[in-house]
Amino acid sequence: MSGSASELAHRLGEHAEAVCREYLSNGHRAGNHWIVGDVRNTPGRSMHVRLNAVGCKAAGKWVDESSGEYGDLLDVIEQSCGLVDFREVADEARRFLAIPRPQPRIDGAQRQPGAARGSPDAARRLFAMSQPIAGTLAERYIAGRGIMLTARERALRFHPGCYYRDLVTGETQTLPALIAAVTNLDGRITGLQRTYLSSGLDPNGKIGKAQLADPRRSLGHLLGNAIWLGHQPGAAVPVMAAGEGFETMASLRTVMPALPVAAATSANHLAGLTFPPGCRRLYIAADADAAGRHGIERLSQRAGEAGILCLALRPQLGDFNDDLRHLGPAPLAAWLRDQLVPEDARLFLPSG
Template sequence: MTGSASELARRLGEDAEAVCREYLSNGHRSGNYWIVGDVRNTRGRSMHVRLNGNAKGPAGKWVDEQNGEHGDLLDVIRESCGLIEFRDVADEARRFLAMPRPQAQDPGAQRQPAAIRGSPEAARRLFGMSQPIAGTLAERYLAGRGILLSVHERALRFHPGCYYRDFVTGETRTLPALIAAVTSFDGQITGLQRTWLDPSGQGKAQLADPRRSLGHLLGNAIWLGLEPGALAPVMAAGEGFETMASLKVVMPALPVAAATSANHLAGLILPPGCRRLYIAADADAAGRHGIERLSQRAAEAGILALVLRPQLGDFNDDLRHLGPAHLAAWLSDQLVPEDARRFLPPG
């Protein structure tokens, strides 16, 4: 039909240069191609959009020589505008082509604006573009760290080509990434943390900073095992995602929160009804301020705060090098007895 993806792509291809000038404005024409940095309209020369059909393919097809990505002009509209749903991409394509909207859709609906870089909306869109981790490089990465979590953990996703910019050189590239949603305790996504992965499966990508966060982080966290709006009378909190996920491995029924940094740990908003809070410490002193400040705030709210300490550098080190049974035994003496019986495996 007229509004199908293939028909829209063909119509856009008939006016490919105008599409490029609209959505890839940081590029320029060179012969039969539009040259730009990438499909997200970054300055550069690695992406080539065919402007006229020929034996090599129809107009509008593009390829990014740097990362191997390829697609058509609908993909250009989706990525450059930060859209997620196909209906929004199709609506934007029709707007450009001055085509009527399908009768079944609201004629008053308007174009979805691009999300502001680094905003909670940008985080929500990237999370929406990602996929469950089951069977992906992200699941393989976590398993290599000894982290085997329930498939029902909503906070974790995988993106096969997550955008990365080197802040020193300005170089941009796309790499697979583990995506962890940062949420309020009622489940609202306010940000996320990206961990870029080596495409070969050998751990994190070889980058100066393979882990970055975006969005509104203060007061919020990567929550594991907490249903939106549910009570958490007993919970654990700490800085790093892998530290808290390691505790979750040996105490799967315990809600845990990874605040992503010491400062954010200090400002974590605790859910209503919390009575007992375990704070995960690292062996170094870097997070001492966050632990002390959160403990103080918990005490002021009438919450008992107890610090859990690892044997090695952090709880992921304990999990990987000592094993889950040893870690569980080590924790048993640090938990309130009723919590040890409730959350640790019998043994």
């Protein structure tokens, strides 16, 4: 790194232990090193951060002996906070160092962000920085909602310390988050949805959403795209289901694991969903309330204009995740059977 980036890295290195205590709080000091699991602040002993310069070896440099990753303290801030562009990383470093934010330079020498905030590139970076959900809080959160998905579902990942900014106060914190990729029909990530999670158990002994005003946030290009489960990029999809929420659609896929489903993340995005090639029947998952009625009606109209038979699936309770959790998978499957075309019921629902 050069210019302002290298200067910030050097300044952070002068306070390496303080930086580690702030951003790698799950580690500890051992001699001239801070020991932690990895750059995302996972507990463990694989990553070593040099706390004081030794000869030509600068303070603040680190290496992860398990993964082979290495870097400086700017990388620590980026990864542990879940930041997705350099501007945010630099701002957080300056906040820690109490350095005023510099005025923009016109000579082009200042480092440019690697990905614009909220862009598809930013979404792809954050998804790449995350990890598979197996054995994580995200897996426990999903299982606690009765949702069972196979390891082949590639749309879901987990970030142990995802950056969260309160839009009212401006205060920031890092929280564990379920990361769901929003993709186009070719499988390219265009955005994502973050569900911020509590790090402790709720009164029912399960992992719930973080206690925030808005524990779910999206970024990137969402219109026309969706969180796809069970869809092979570019493949024809004769029959599918679509709805707003991830938990709703994942609940349907739990009882109909061969049915491709799409979660559009909002009513407006549901209305603009792009139909996959070869689609002949579209089931739309409706909630018991009328909040998403506009999206359903608009999507139904567009489907009819495209020659696609559109059918509504209605839950018994508030939504299909309520049905799955409170009634169970077998009663939910039985409830759905009468709402499906007989051919689809035979194909997608277990017999009996």
